[in-house]
Amino acid sequence: xxxxxESGGGLVQDGGSLRLSCAASGRTFSTYAMGWFRxxxxxxxxxxxxxxxxxxxxAYADSVKGRFTISRDNAKITVALQMNSLKPDDxxxxxxxxxxxxxxxxxxxxxxxxxxxxxxxxx
Numbered sequence: 273x274x275x276x277x278e279s280g281g282g283l284v285q286d287g288g289s290l291r292l293s294c295a296a297s298g299r300t301f302s303t304y305a306m307g308w309f310r311x312x313x314x315x316x317x318x319x320x321x322x323x324x325x326x327x328x329x330x331a332y333a334d335s336v337k338g339r340f341t342i343s344r345d346n347a348k349i350t351v352a353l354q355m356n357s358l359k360p361d362d363x364x365x366x367x368x369x370x371x372x373x374x375x376x377x378x379x380x381x382x383x384x385x386x387x388x389x390x391x392x393x394x395x
Contacts, residue, residue: 276368281389284358290391292353294368302346305375307382308353310364310391319377320366321353331375335361358393366391 280292294306307322321342322331330342341354351368366389369382376382 276370276384276386278366278368278386278389281366281391283392283394286358286360286393286395288358288393289354289356290358292355292366292368292389292391294351294353294386296349296351296368296370298349301349301370304370304372304384306342306344306351307369307371307375307377308342308351309367309369309379309382310362311367311388312364315364317367317379319379322375322377323351324375329375331377333377355391358391360393360395362391363393364391365389 275297277295284290303325305324308320309317310320311317319333321340323342323344327344339357344351368386370384371382
């Protein structure tokens with residue numbers, strides 16, 4: 273297992289910023305691709321961003337391109353999601369996920385999940 277713990281969620285105003293962090297334990301973390309997903313009430317879980325194990329490939333949902341940035345630090349065993357210019361539509365529970373192969377946008381392809389952290393953007 274690769275336990276994942278998210279932090280950094282909270283309440284922010286429209287146009288504000290938040291930085292989410294995902295801490296993972298496990299000696300094989302450096303070989304995992306990592307992703308961020310989100311789920312709003314009444315909606316399906318959707319892809320937000322992902323990064324490969326080397327940190328050389330990144331993928332973003334169209335809705336967050338130019339506003340969100342994913343990064344990782346394999347030495348500290350963390351993955352971060354910097355979220356700028358937040359909008360009310362970004363309100364959701366954000367989940368960190370890991371998979372043993374390369375970047376993909378499908379939630380079903382990820383093997384390990386965190387418990388999620390709430391992000392609320394007020395208008």
